[in-house]
Structures are given as C-alpha cells and as structure tokens.
Amino acid sequence: MINIAVFASGTGTNFDAILENINVGKIDAKLVLLVCDKPQALVVEKANKANINTFVFNPKDYVDKLAYDSAILEQCQKNNVDLIILAGYMRIVSSVLLKAYPNRIINIHPSLLPAFKGKDAIKQAYDYGVKVMGVSIHYVNEDLDGGAIIAQQAFNNEGMSLEEAEKHIHDIEHQLYPKTIQKLIKEGI
Secondary structure (H helix, E strand, O other): OOEEEEEOOOOHHHHHHHHHHHHHHOOEEEEEEEEEEEOHHHHHHHHOOOOOEEEEHHHHHHOOHHHHHHHHHHHHOOOOOOOEEOOOOOOOOOHHHHHOOOOOOOEEEEEOOOOOOOOOOOHHHHHHHEEEEEEEEOOOOOOOEEEEEEEEEEEEOOOOOOOHHHHHHHHHHHHHHHHHHHHHHHHOO
C-alpha cells in the first residue's frame, strides 16, 4: 500500500472524496499527510477530525517559495509519502518538490486542458462561451497546468448557468479523481 499526501487550500471537497474512497477500499492507499497553505481552511479541520497528520503553513513566514517547499518536502519524507495529490492547492509547486517526486505529483484542473489554465478556469471557459466543459487530471511539471494529461472527462454545458456548470464539474471531479488515483496505483504510478 502506498502513502499519499493531499495538498489543499480550501474547503477540501476533493480531499473528502479521496478519503472516502480510501475508507471504503476503492483506493489502495493510506492518506498520511495533508499540506495546507491556509491555516484557517476547512480542510485542516477535516484532516484533524480524521486523525491525519497535517502540515499547515503561512507562506509569509518563509523567505521564499523554495524555503517553504523544502519544509513541505521534509514533512513528505518524514511521512514516507509516495504520491502527492494536489486538490485545490492554490500554489505553484517548485523544483524542490518536482525533483524529489518526478511523475509522482498530480493535479486536478476544472477545464479541458490545455485550454483555460490557471485560476478561475470554469468562469474563463463559461465567459468564452464554450459548448463543452470538463475536468483534466495531469502530472505536475514546471509549467502552470502544463504536465502530461492523465485523464479527462467532458460534458455539454449548453443551457447551463455558471453555477450549474460549476456543480457539474465538482461532481465529475469527485468521481474521476479517485478512479484515476486508483488506476495510477494499480499501474505502479
């Protein structure tokens, strides 16, 4: 069984989906660490309630990104993390982590990459008027939302409000991410 760390910055809905799938045996892994850059984030409370180790930090307490990513790496090594899963983590991962975990850091993004990278991707796609929206899971590399795509799922969003499209995307994320994580584990990452 592999050890995973989830990196998140907010409410932790993908964290919930991953943990639930681990608990019912649909993901053959142990969630050993939550990394969060927002001390007041709801996901921290969820991890504490589930007795999962947490590393919560304020980026302003570090001289730069390399310093806090080095502290994160230390926590990952201390917890024997095999795979890092970004789930609403609103920071760009530096070379410190990328070198330590090559092809073992994955991210979920609420658009059909390579379109609509970065923040507010759902709104970007909606405002652009696309007729098909979706979710992408990809490996993390030096480029923002630029790593190789592992999985995607699309849907026709014609006639949907922005709120309806957002809800549909989150529903897809909560199904696709756990399935993709398990597939990677079965394939030996």
